[in-house]
Amino acid sequence: MGNKPTGPRAGNATELSQWLPSPVPVSLLPPDGGAASGSYSEPPAESLLTAYRKMVVGRRFDEQATALARQGRLAVHPSSLGQEACQVAAALALRATDWLFPTYRDCVALVSRGIDPVETLTLLRGDAHCGYDPVRHRTAPQCTPLATHAVHATGLAHGERLKGADTVALALVGDGATSEGDFHEALNLAGVLKAPVVFLVQNNGYAISVPLSEQCAAPSLAYKGVGYGIRSQQVDGNDAAALLAVLTTAVEDARAGGGPWLVEAHTYRMGPHTSADDPSRYRTAAEADGWRERDPITRLESALRARGLLTDEEVTSAAAEAEGYATVVRERLAGDPELDPAALFDHVLSWPTPHMADQQALLRAELENC
Numbered sequence: 001m002g003n004k005p006t007g008p009r010a011g012n013a014t015e016l017s018q019w020l021p022s023p024v025p026v027s028l029l030p031p032d033g034g035a036a037s038g039s040y041s042e043p044p045a046e047s048l049l050t051a052y053r054k055m056v057v058g059r060r061f062d063e064q065a066t067a068l069a070r071q072g073r074l075a076v077h078p079s080s081l082g083q084e085a086c087q088v089a090a091a092l093a094l095r096a097t098d099w100l101f102p103t104y105r106d107c108v109a110l111v112s113r114g115i116d117p118v119e120t121l122t123l124l125r126g127d128a129h130c131g132y133d134p135v136r137h138r139t140a141p142q143c144t145p146l147a148t149h150a151v152h153a154t155g156l157a158h159g160e161r162l163k164g165a166d167t168v169a170l171a172l173v174g175d176g177a178t179s180e181g182d183f184h185e186a187l188n189l190a191g192v193l194k195a196p197v198v199f200l201v202q203n204n205g206y207a208i209s210v211p212l213s214e215q216c217a218a219p220s221l222a223y224k225g226v227g228y229g230i231r232s233q234q235v236d237g238n239d240a241a242a243l244l245a246v247l248t249t250a251v252e253d254a255r256a257g258g259g260p261w262l263v264e265a266h267t268y269r270m271g272p273h274t275s276a277d278d279p280s281r282y283r284t285a286a287e288a289d290g291w292r293e294r295d296p297i298t299r300l301e302s303a304l305r306a307r308g309l310l311t312d313e314e315v316t317s318a319a320a321e322a323e324g325y326a327t328v329v330r331e332r333l334a335g336d337p338e339l340d341p342a343a344l345f346d347h348v349l350s351w352p353t354p355h356m357a358d359q360q361a362l363l364r365a366e367l368e369n370c
Contacts, residue, residue: 001211008092009212013120018231019225019226019229019230019231019232020196020223020226020232020234021220021222021223021233021234021264022039022153022224022234022353023233024150024234024359025234025235025236025237025242025264025266026039026040026233026234026235026236026242026245026246027239027242028040028042028239028241028242028245029239029240029241029242029299029300029303031294031299034075038251040242040245040246041061041245042047042114042241042245043241043244043245043248045304045307045309046243046245047092047243048240048300048303048304049304049308049309049310049314050090050092051085051088051089051111051240051244051300052240052297052300052301052304052318053318053321054088054091054092054112055085055088055240055300056297056318056319056321056322057111057318057321057322057325058080058084058087058088058108058111058112059080059081059084059108059118059297059322060319060322060323060325061108061322061325061326061329062079062080062081062084062105062107062108063081063120063326064077064250064326064329064330065077065079065107065124065329066081066271066275067330068121068191068329068330068333069124069275070275073125073333073334074121074124074125074126074275074333075124075125075126076124076274076275076276077124077274077275078104078105078124078273078274078275079105079129079269079270079271079274079275080105080106080107080108081269081270081271082204082238082267082268082269082270082271082295082296083105083202083204083237083268083269083296084108084265084296084297085237085238085239085240085243085261085267085296085297085300086172086200086202086237086243086265086267087106087108087109087112087172087202088109088112088240089240089243089244089247090106090109090170090200090243090247091109091110091113092244092349093244093247093248093250093251094113094168094170094251096138096166097138097165097166097167097170098138098168098170098251099138099139099140099153099156099157099160099167099168099169099170100113100138100139100140100169100170100171100172101139101140101149101150101152101153101156101169101170101171101172102139102140102142102143102145102149102172102176103142103143103144103146103149103172103173103177104123104124104142104143104144105143105174105202107120107121107124107142108170109172110132110139110142112190113137113138113139114137115132115137115139116131116132116334117325117328117329118329118332118333119131119132120132121140121329121333123142125333127339129141129178130142131351134138136307140152140153140156146173146174146177146180146182146183146193147177147178147180147181147183147186148182149171150171150173150177150183150186150187150199151180151182151185151186151189153169153170153171153186153197153199154168154169154171154186154189154190154193154195154197154260154279155189157169157190157195157196157197157254158193158195158197159258160196161195161196166196166255166263167196168196168197168198168251168254168255169195169196169197169198170198170199170200170247170251171186171197171199171200172200173199173200173201173202174201174202174203174204175201175202175203175205175206175207175208175212175215175216175221176206176207176208176215177201177209178201178215178216178221178224179207179215179216184224184228185261186199187199187224187225187228187230187262188228190228190230190259190260191228191229191230191259191260192229192256194259194260195254195259195260196254196255196257196259196260197260197261198247198250198251198254198260198261198262198263199225199230199260199261199263199267200247200263200265201221201222201261201262201263201264202237202265202267203221203237203264203265203266203267204237204267204268204269205268205269205283206269206273206279206282206283208273209273209277209279209282210246211282211283212285218237220234220264221234221264222234222263222264224262225260225261225262228366229259230259230260230261230262231250231253231258231259231260231261231262232261232262232263232264233246233250233261233262233263233264234263234264234265234266235263235264235265236265236266237265237266237267237268237296238266238267238268238294238295238299239290239296239299240296240297240299240300241300241303242337243265245265247263250263254339266293267296268288268291270288270292271290301315341363341367342360342363342364343365345363347361
């Protein structure tokens with residue numbers, strides 16, 4: 001006889017509309033810092049001030065990491081310059097018991113979540129595949145392959161629900177990742193399972209050097225969620241207030257059993273793809289300058305000042321905190337790390353096999369004879 005249809009396809013046009021993203025990105029802070037507008041309520045002032053401080057610290061950390069890469073202290077660094085609002089909002093929207101699934105570009109999200117900055121940079125330094133304890137921080141290792149971690153986020157979210165936990169997983173992906181099969185498999189699985197997972201697409205306009213227009217013909221990447229029965233939304237990725245509002249709504253709705261969300265944040269990568277890239281080969285200076293006028297930190301600062309929520313002293317204090325943070329990172333990464341080659345075996349399997357133990361012992365013996 002068949003099962004009764006469920007999800008968006010079972011309803012009429014009015015019901016379907018709730019699954020569609022807004023026709024224009026949700027925005028609460030105009031570029032000039034004027035009054036809020038939009039269908040989402042603006043976050044509390046305390047949340048906006050916290051976001052501002054973390055964005056200032058995150059940018060200075062990112063600048064320091066870029067300098068360290070140029071000095072050879074890091075093997076490579078994919079800058080987050082211009083995307084601070086997306087990454088800080090993602091960290092703030094989660095509870096400490098939730099899980100974050102980051103990409104290689106999301107170092108600002110990691111330090112905003114409270115992870116040690118040097119441990120955050122361990123991957124980019126080339127010392128280990130992950131420098132922090134994923135379980136302790138409820139943060140998966142940074143993912144370099146595009147979109148593979150989106151499937152992991154879906155699986156973890158579903159598994160946590162089966163255990164009776166109210167955990168939500170949030171996966172950060174780039175616009176290029178939406179062209180990968182793993183991304184679509186993750187969305188399909190999440191939709192079928194109604195898993196408590198949120199996918200945040202940081203659409204910065206380019207997959208390395210490939211512009212979005214050559215990747216996708218959809219009016220917005222957010223529409224990709226509708227085909228999988230996933231509630232979708234698009235948001236101004238340089239508007240910290242809008243991001244906090246939309247992501248908090250998505251996370252709490254997923255936690256309450258509303259199913260997965262796909263949120264597309266329209267932002268821009270101000271720097272190169274990585275420290276080894278030359279963006280002038282595929283985009284114009286005028287394009288970057290236009291986005292620079294929409295700087296997410298300046299935009300939030302202007303709005304907070306206009307409302308009397310941020311003083312000159314607080315701006316100076318945030319800048320000083322950021323400089324102190326960068327100084328500590330620079331000093332801690334000044335020396336060469338002391339690495340144990342035999343540690344390569346430590347995290348291959350939960351319980352090393354006798355064969356692996358023999359290999360490790362052989363390596364240690366060879367090192368002692370060097």
